[in-house]
Amino acid sequence: MGALLAVLAAVGTVSLTVSATLIVEEFKAWTPWMTRWLIERSVFRLPEGLQDRCREEWSSHVLETPGKIGKLIVAFGFLRAANALTLDYLALVSSGSSLTLSFKMPEPESRRGAFTASTLTNLLIMVLLILFTAAIRRVEQPRHCNSQMYPSACGLIVSHPSATPRHLVR
Amino acid sequence: MGNSSPRITTQTLTVLAAFMSSGRELSGAEITRTAKLQSGTLYPLLSRLEQANWLESRWEDCAPSELGRPRRRLYRLTGVGALVATKELGAMAKTLGGLTWEPC
Numbered sequence: 001m002g003a004l005l006a007v008l009a010a011v012g013t014v015s016l017t018v019s020a021t022l023i024v025e026e027f028k029a030w031t032p033w034m035t036r037w038l039i040e041r042s043v044f045r046l047p048e049g050l051q052d053r054c055r056e057e058w059s060s061h062v063l064e065t066p067g068k069i070g071k072l073i074v075a076f077g078f079l080r081a082a083n084a085l086t087l088d089y090l091a092l093v094s095s096g097s098s099l100t101l102s103f104k105m106p107e108p109e110s111r112r113g114a115f116t117a118s119t120l121t122n123l124l125i126m127v128l129l130i131l132f133t134a135a136i137r138r139v140e141q142p143r144h145c146n147s148q149m150y151p152s153a154c155g156l157i158v159s160h161p162s163a164t165p166r167h168l169v170r
Numbered sequence: 171m172g173n174s175s176p177r178i179t180t181q182t183l184t185v186l187a188a189f190m191s192s193g194r195e196l197s198g199a200e201i202t203r204t205a206k207l208q209s210g211t212l213y214p215l216l217s218r219l220e221q222a223n224w225l226e227s228r229w230e231d232c233a234p235s236e237l238g239r240p241r242r243r244l245y246r247l248t249g250v251g252a253l254v255a256t257k258e259l260g261a262m263a264k265t266l267g268g269l270t271w272e273p274c
């Protein structure tokens with residue numbers, strides 16, 4: 001029995017190591033793509049006049065940042081930057097300032113489309129996260145909890161004398 | 171907003187101090203490293219400072235095809251920005267205990 005457990009533990013350890021390595025490798029492989037995607041998502045939220053400038057500037061910023069995780073964190077920050085820049089732009093437009101800068105008035109329809117696409121993406125991410133959390137919870141809980149056969153597995157206190165092993169009963 | 175002065179916050183002072191310390195043009199990534207600001211905070215701030223005419227920016231001289239990478243946007247203090255930075259950083263230094271700020 002002990003040998004079997006040792007073998008199972010060894011197999012489990014090897015499997016976990018291999019899985020972790022695979023996951024890390026996959027993550028590394030996907031990081032550049034995710035970084036580019038985040039930059040594009042951020043740029044998409046901006047007014048048209050700022051999009052080209054920010055795309056190039058932010059791409060060069062990411063290239064200057066060391067480490068894949070670092071690049072990803074910086075790219076996440078661009079989402080927040082894009083929101084703030086867009087709000088500044090809207091404030092500028094609503095104030096009727098004569099300052100033109102490099103902003104161009106976006107088409108109302110395209111902005112509405114952008115908002116819808118952005119909202120849908122965020123909703124999709126939320127749904128995936130909820131499903132992922134639910135799946136993890138389901139894995140953690142025992143599937144068939146038969147309280148009559150395995151009372152201790154269900155967290156029940158075994159108080160009935162018949163449930164006590166005979167050699168322990170005095 | 172327009173040319174109105176941006177609020178002097180800690181982040182604004184940090185960015186101005188980064189420019190005053192370096193005394194040269196800085197890219198966004200360099201400012202991030204120097205000022206220890208996140209990208210989400212930095213770029214809106216740079217935009218506001220640029221709109222207030224405290225900063226000006228330009229692209230790197232070389233074309234992206236020559237560089238083999240996207241061009242960097244380089245920022246530098248304008249005359250107005252340098253004056254404001256000297257004044258505000260000087261005031262902060264006085265508040266903190268009589269330190270003086272001298273640009274490079």
